Amino acid sequence: MKTKLLLVILLSLAFHASTVDAQKPASEQKPDISDKALITKDAPDVEKNPSPKAAGDRAARKYTIEQFMDTTRLGGSSFSADEKSILFHSNKTGIFNVYTMSAAADGTPKQLTNSTKESTYAVSYFPADARFLYRYDKGGNENEHLYLRELDGTERDLTPGDKTKANFLDWSHDRKSFFFSTNARDARYFDIFEMSLADLKPVLIYQDETGYEFGAISNDKKFIAFGKAGGSTADSDVYLYNTATKEMKHLTPHKGDVANSPEAFDPKSKYLYFLSNDGGEFMYVARYDLKEGKREVVEKAPWDVSYTYFSHNGKYRVVATNEDARTKIKIYEEATKKLVPLPVFPEGDITGINISPGETKMAFYHDGARSPANLFIYDFATRKLAKLTESLNPEIAPADLVESRVVRYKSFDGMEIPAILYTPHEASAQKKLPALVRVHGGPGGQARMPYSASVQFLVNHGYVVLDVNNRGSSGYGKTFFTADDGKHGREPLWDCVEAKKYLASLGYVDESKIGIMGGSYGGYMVLAALAFKPEEFGAGVDIFGVSNWVRTLQSIPPYWEAQRKSLYKEIGDPTTQAEMLKEISPLFHADKITKPLIVLQGANDPRVIKPESDEIVDAIKKKNGIVEYVVFDNEGHGFTKKANEIRAYKAILDFLDRHLKGSGATASAAGSN
Numbered sequence: 191m192k193t194k195l196l197l198v199i200l201l202s203l204a205f206h207a208s209t210v211d212a213q214k215p216a217s218e219q220k221p222d223i224s225d226k227a228l229i230t231k232d233a234p235d236v237e238k239n240p241s242p243k244a245a246g247d248r249a250a251r252k253y254t255i256e257q258f259m260d261t262t263r264l265g266g267s268s269f270s271a272d273e274k275s276i277l278f279h280s281n282k283t284g285i286f287n288v289y290t291m292s293a294a295a296d297g298t299p300k301q302l303t304n305s306t307k308e309s310t311y312a313v314s315y316f317p318a319d320a321r322f323l324y325r326y327d328k329g330g331n332e333n334e335h336l337y338l339r340e341l342d343g344t345e346r347d348l349t350p351g352d353k354t355k356a357n358f359l360d361w362s363h364d365r366k367s368f369f370f371s372t373n374a375r376d377a378r379y380f381d382i383f384e385m386s387l388a389d390l391k392p393v394l395i396y397q398d399e400t401g402y403e404f405g406a407i408s409n410d411k412k413f414i415a416f417g418k419a420g421g422s423t424a425d426s427d428v429y430l431y432n433t434a435t436k437e438m439k440h441l442t443p444h445k446g447d448v449a450n451s452p453e454a455f456d457p458k459s460k461y462l463y464f465l466s467n468d469g470g471e472f473m474y475v476a477r478y479d480l481k482e483g484k485r486e487v488v489e490k491a492p493w494d495v496s497y498t499y500f501s502h503n504g505k506y507r508v509v510a511t512n513e514d515a516r517t518k519i520k521i522y523e524e525a526t527k528k529l530v531p532l533p534v535f536p537e538g539d540i541t542g543i544n545i546s547p548g549e550t551k552m553a554f555y556h557d558g559a560r561s562p563a564n565l566f567i568y569d570f571a572t573r574k575l576a577k578l579t580e581s582l583n584p585e586i587a588p589a590d591l592v593e594s595r596v597v598r599y600k601s602f603d604g605m606e607i608p609a610i611l612y613t614p615h616e617a618s619a620q621k622k623l624p625a626l627v628r629v630h631g632g633p634g635g636q637a638r639m640p641y642s643a644s645v646q647f648l649v650n651h652g653y654v655v656l657d658v659n660n661r662g663s664s665g666y667g668k669t670f671f672t673a674d675d676g677k678h679g680r681e682p683l684w685d686c687v688e689a690k691k692y693l694a695s696l697g698y699v700d701e702s703k704i705g706i707m708g709g710s711y712g713g714y715m716v717l718a719a720l721a722f723k724p725e726e727f728g729a730g731v732d733i734f735g736v737s738n739w740v741r742t743l744q745s746i747p748p749y750w751e752a753q754r755k756s757l758y759k760e761i762g763d764p765t766t767q768a769e770m771l772k773e774i775s776p777l778f779h780a781d782k783i784t785k786p787l788i789v790l791q792g793a794n795d796p797r798v799i800k801p802e803s804d805e806i807v808d809a810i811k812k813k814n815g816i817v818e819y820v821v822f823d824n825e826g827h828g829f830t831k832k833a834n835e836i837r838a839y840k841a842i843l844d845f846l847d848r849h850l851k852g853s854g855a856t857a858s859a860a861g862s863n
Contacts, residue, residue, distance in 0.1 A: 249615065249616045250589075250590035250591075250614070250615045250616070250650060251587065251590050252650060252651060253585070253586055253590070253647070253650055255647055255835075255836050255839045255840045255843065256836055257583055257585050257586060258583070258586070258643045258644075258646065258647045258650075258839075259643060259832050259835050259836050259839075260583040260585070260832075261562050261581055261582050261583045261586070261643055262280055262281060262282050262562070262579070262581045263280070263281045263286075263562070263563075263581070264278055264279070264280050264555065264563055264564070264565055264579060264581060265278065265279050265280075265286075265311065265312075265542065265555075265563075266278045266279045266311060266312035266313070266542070267312075267542055267544045267553040267554075267555075267565065268312060268313070268314040268315045268322070268544070269293065269315065269544070269546040269547065269551070269553065270290075270293075270315050270320065271315065271316070271317060271318050271319060271320075273293065273546050273547075273548055273550065273551060274292065274293055274294070275290050275291065275292060275293055275315075276290065276291060276292075276293045276553055276565070276567070276578065277289070277290050277302075277312045277314070277315050277322055278290075278291075278312050278565060279310065279311045279312045279324075280299065280579075281309070281830075281831075281832060282299075282301075283301070283306075284831060284832040284833060285305060285306065285307075285308075285309050285310075285830070285831050285832070286305075286309035286310055286311055286830060287301055287302070287303045287304065287305055287310050288301075288302045288303040288310055288311070288312045288322070288324050288339075289301050289302060289312075290302055291578060292578075293551065293553075293567050293576070293578075294567075294576060295567065295576035295577060295578045299579070302322070302339065303324065303339070305326070307824075308326045308327065308328060308329070309326060309830035309831065310324055310325070310326045311324060311325050311326065312324055313325055313336065313358050314358070314361070314368075316387065317361065317365035317366075317387075317547070318365075318387075319341065320341060321338060321339060321340060321341055322338075322339050323336055323337065323338060323339075323348075323358060323368075324336075324337050324339060325337065325356075325358070327826070329793075329794045329824050329825070329826065330792055330794040330795065330824070330825045330826020330827065330828070330830065331794050331796055331826055332355065332747070332796050332797075332826055332827070333352075333353060333354060333355045334355060334356060334357075335347050335348070335349045335350070335351075335354065335356050336348045336349045336356050336358055336370055338390070346390075348370075348385065348390065348392075349370065349372050349374070351372075351374045353377060354372050354373065354374040355372065355373050355380075355749060356370055356371065356372045357370060357371045357372075357380065357404075358370050359371060359382065359404055359407070360406070360407060362384070362411070363409035363410075363457075363502075365547070366386065366387055366388070367384050367385055367386045367387060368384070368385055368387075369382060369383065369384050369385075369395075369407060370382075370383055370385065370392075371383070371404060373748075373749050375397070376399075377748035377749060378401070378748045378749060378751035378752075379398040379399065379400070379401055379749070379751065379752070380398055380404070380749065381394060381396065381397050381398055382394075382395050382396040382398070382404060382414070383395060395414075395433060396414060396431065396433075400418075400752070401418065401419070401751055401752020401753070402416035402417070402418050402429060402752070403416060403417040403418065403419075403752065404416060405417050405428070405451070405452025405453065405464075406452055406453065406454050406455050406462070407455070408455040408459040408462075408480075409455065409457055409458075409459050410459040411433060412432065412433055412434060412459065413430055413431065413432060413433065413455065413459070413462070413480065414430075414431040414433065415428060415429070415430055415431075415452035415455070415462050415464070416428070416429040416430075416431060416438075416452065417429075417450070417451055417452050418752070419752055419753045419755070419756045420447070420756065421447075421755060421756065421759060422447050422672075422675065422756050422759045422760065423634065423672075423675070423756045423757070423759070423760040424447040424449055424668060424671060424672045424675075425446075425447040425448060425449065425756070426448075426449050426450050426451065427440060427441070427442045427443075427444075427450050428440075428441045428442045428450045428451070428452045428462075428464050428478075429441065430462065430478070430480075441462070441464075441478055441485070442464075442466065442468070444468055447668070447672065448466065448467060448468045449465075449466065449467050449473065449668070450464060450465065450466045450468070451464060451465040451466075451473070452464045453465055453475075453497060453498050453499060454498065454499040454500055456477075456500060456504060457500055457502075457503055457504030458504070459480065460479070460480060460481070461477040461478060461479055461480065462477060462478045462480060463475060463476070463477045463488065463498055463499075464476055464477070464478065465495055465497075465498070467494075467668050470490075470668075471667035471668045471669060472490075472491065472492065472493055472494045472495070472667055472668070473494040473495045473496075474487060474488075474489060474490040474491065474495055475487070475488040475489040475490075475495050475498050475509065476488055489509065491511045491513075493511050493512055493513045493514070493665070494511065494512045494664070494665060494667075495509060495510070495511050495512075496510040496511060496512045496517055497509075497510050498510075500524070501545040501549045502545070502546075502547045502548075502549060503549060504524055505523065505524060505525070505549045506521050506522065506523060506524065506530065506545055506549065507521070507522045507524055508520075508521050508543055508545070509521075509522070512636075512664075512665045514596055514608065514665075515596055515608065515610060515636065515637060515638045515639050515659070515665065516537075516539070516638070516639050517539065517540075519532065519540050519543065521552075530570065531573065532568070533566075533568060533573075533575045535556050535558075536558055536561075537558050537559070537593070537639070538556055538557050538558030538559070538561065538639070538640060538641075539555075539556065539557055539558070539563075539638075539639065539640040540554050540555070540556050541554065541555045541556075541557070541563065541640075542554055542555045549570075550569065550570060550571065551567055551568065551569055551570065552567070552568045552570065553565065553566070553567055553568075554566055554568070557581075557640045557641045558639075558640065558641060559591070559592065559593045559594040559612075559639060559640065559641060559646075560588045560591035560592070560593060560641070560646075561581075561582060561588060561641060562581040562582055562641040562643070563581060563640070563641065564577055564578070564579045564580065564581050565577075565578040565579045566578065590615070590650065591646050591649075591650070592612050592613060592614065592615065592646070592649050594610045594611070594612055594639050594657075595610070595611045595612075595613075596608060596609075596610060596611075596639070597609050597610075597611045597656075597692075599688060599689065599691075599692035600688070601661070601684065601685045601688045602684050602685075602687075602688055603681075605661060605670075605673070605685075607658065607659065607660060607661070607685050607688065607689070608637075608659045608663075608666065609637065609656050609657060609658045609659055609689060609692075610637050610638070610639060610656070610657040610659075611654075611655075611656055611657075612645055612646075612649045612654065612655040612656075612657070613649075613654055613698070614649050614650070614652055614653070614654060616652070617654060617698040617699075618698055619697045619698055621698070622697075622698055622699060622700040623652050623653065623654050623698060623699060623700060623703075624652065624653055624654070624699075624700055624703035624704065624705070624728075624846070624850050624851045625653060625654035625655070625656065625693045625699045625700070625703070625704045625705070626648065626653050626654070626655050626656070626704070626705050626706065626707045626731075626846075627656050627658055627686050627689045627690055627693070627704065627705070627706045627707070627727070628645070628655055628656065628657045628658065628706075628707050628708065628712070629658055629660065629686060629706065629707070629708035629711075629712035629715040629716065630657070630658075630659070630663070630708070630709075630711075630712050631708075631709055631710035631711045631712050632662070632663070632664075632710075632711045632712075633662045633663075633674055633678065633682065633711045633760070633761075634662055634663065634664050634671060635663065635664065635711070635712075636659055636663050636664045636665045637657035637658060637659050637663070643835075644835075644839055645657070647839055647843070648839075648842075648843065648846075651843055651847075652851065653846065653851075654693060654696075654698070654699050656689050656692070656693055658685065658686055658689045660674070660682040660683075660685035660686055660689075660715075661673035661674050661681060661682055661685055662674025662675070662682050675759070675760055676759075676760075676761075676762070678714075678718075678739075678761055678762075678774055679718050679722060679773070679774030679775075680774075682715070683715060683718050683719060683722065683723065686706060686715060686719060687719070687723055687726050690704045690706075690726060690727065702728070703728055703850050703851060703852070704727060704728060705727050705728050705729040705730060705731065705846065705850045706719045706720075706727040706729075706730050706731070707730070707731035707733075707842075708731070708732065708733065708735065709733035709734055709735070710733070710734050710735060710736075710797070710798060710827065711735075711736065712733070712735070713732040713733050713734055713735015713736065713798070714735045714736040714737070714776070715735075716730040716731060716732040716735055716787075717730070717732055717735055717736075717737055717776035717783075717787075717806060718774070718776050720776070720782075720783045720784075720785050720787060721776040721779040721780065721782050721783050722776075722779065722782070724782050724783065724784050724785065727785060728785060728786075728849070728850050729785055729786045729787070729788075729845070729846065729849045729850040730785060730786070730787045730788070731787075731788050731790075731842055731845070731846070732787060732788070732789045732790070732803070732806075733790045733838075734790065734791055734792060734795055734797075734798050734803070734827060734828075735789070735798065735802070735803070736775075736798055736802055737775060737776050737777040737802045737803065737805060737806040738775045738777040738778075738802060738805065739761060739762060739764070739771040739772075739774060739775045740764045740768050740771045740772060740775065741799075741801065741802065742798060742799075742802060743757065743758065743761065743762070743763075743764045743771070744764050745799055746797070747796050747797070762774075776806060777802075777805055777806050777809060780806055780809035780810055780813070781809075781813055783810055783813075783815055784815065785816075786816040786817070786845070786848075786849035786850075787810065787815070787816065787817045787818070788817070788818040788819075788820070788841065788842060788845040789803045789806065789807055789817065789818070789819050789820070790803075790820045790821075790822070790838055790841070790842075791803035791804075791819070791820070791821050791822070792821075792822050792825035792826045792827060792828070793821055793822060793823045793824075793825070794823075794824070794825065794826045795825075795826045795827045796826060796827065797826075797827040798827060800821070803819070803821075807819045816849065818841070818845055820837070820838065820841050822834050822837075822838070
């Protein structure tokens, strides 16, 4: 279902930008789901209706937003040439910069970049020396460039151009060159280049004129696998390009909506591995024989397979499955097809798996509901595990945080809706608390289990949070995934209304004080709830949300051209369905919004542009409604700077305390015992 994941990316980044960034560099990464890969320990049973007794009966210490955001966010990993050091990025200084540290966990991180303006992210060490690649954009405009850090510390832009967007794709198998793509020639499409480390000059290897999405390149460089969007967000295909003959071959012809996604070539360039849900509900692993032209099923699961890929020389194959908001990881030893023993962790996610080029070690992140992501190194031979980082602010006691729980409730039509429930320690039938229905981005995103500083902050200050996977969310099969197509502003919204009823049934929620909160597409759902179901929620928190679908769909960045048709089928075509889109756009119904609203917006957002928020705020003000507006001049579609996260969630808590809880408290200003 990777096609719809473009829409997840389009309209989900804002709300999840404040969660942990634990991706590994593209040199060792194959595409996976929006919140990456998971677990080694069996998950707890799903709760249909947690009782009031399930919540604790003690008061946790209250922490400030400054304390929560003093927890460090980490991401990326790349082994040095001798595999003794690891490259990653961290926002320790308040903004992301690139760091390195010993892979043996016997030292402290050393900061390598010193940006104070733009968040800077690690891509990869060079294969034979200490030079490295990294990336950043300007003020959140998403036009990232690839930069080279020379041995003397100077910076070199490898992909110049004011409007150029560049993507690192992969290292060549001999690691004497790397592949990248840019839209410098045509803003709509990404051409693929190979850059030799000998001269750092780009050589064009594929010029795109139709909107193919890079999947993988074979070790012998004879084949490039592409994905291509079909007629809907649930429809996509795999294509194989022969670099010698220039032939493009369609590998996955089908009828109806079928999702197909290229994943990896095997190290001997004999097979192309890909994902498909052809003939079933869930994505499974299949492979195509490059010589014989035959395809076969490799592995199925009763959930979506998220991704699969090989280590550098093919000793290991990694498989991840998305199992009820948690991803289970398996690593096969290819020679024996046996599973590799992995360390056992508490409930949580294992993300950013990066097997070293020598195939002796594995870098990864682990986080759980009460534990933000930390970087680990695992030695396959000795089975020794080294923890490199401590991300949680030491002022915060993990016992004061809360676990997340998967729950389910029936919606208006009987459809079962999964959700993640967070319950404050002090909640009880005798002390009922306010609550928030939280809506993810997408619309095809997914609420997941790992640590969220913003959620824990709100829970710590007395709010029950239900993170809803309304119909249309990924991870629950093809039928559920497509159940929102053409129904936005209606059925998915009604699922969120039913979430309010579920919260009220728990026994420890004050049903008169339930609000709704969301970012990006989730922000749209907030505005839609207040406009189309004006009496249901006590207040709304809109983070970078869509208010006018006509304008948003007309103003999508040019490099989404390949997915334009599928986006239009998912939501609506502004050229032929403008009236319908106006009907589901809250801006044109702002006079119905009577409940308090806070809107947060990045001034440089290229996805949900600033007028989306400006106009809904102005419309509510003209009707003398209660609306607060917070604009971030140096952000795009998401928060990349701690100062902005602090400002945002301080404003959100103060707003909720005034207008939902009704206490008028400003507990975010200072901690208390």
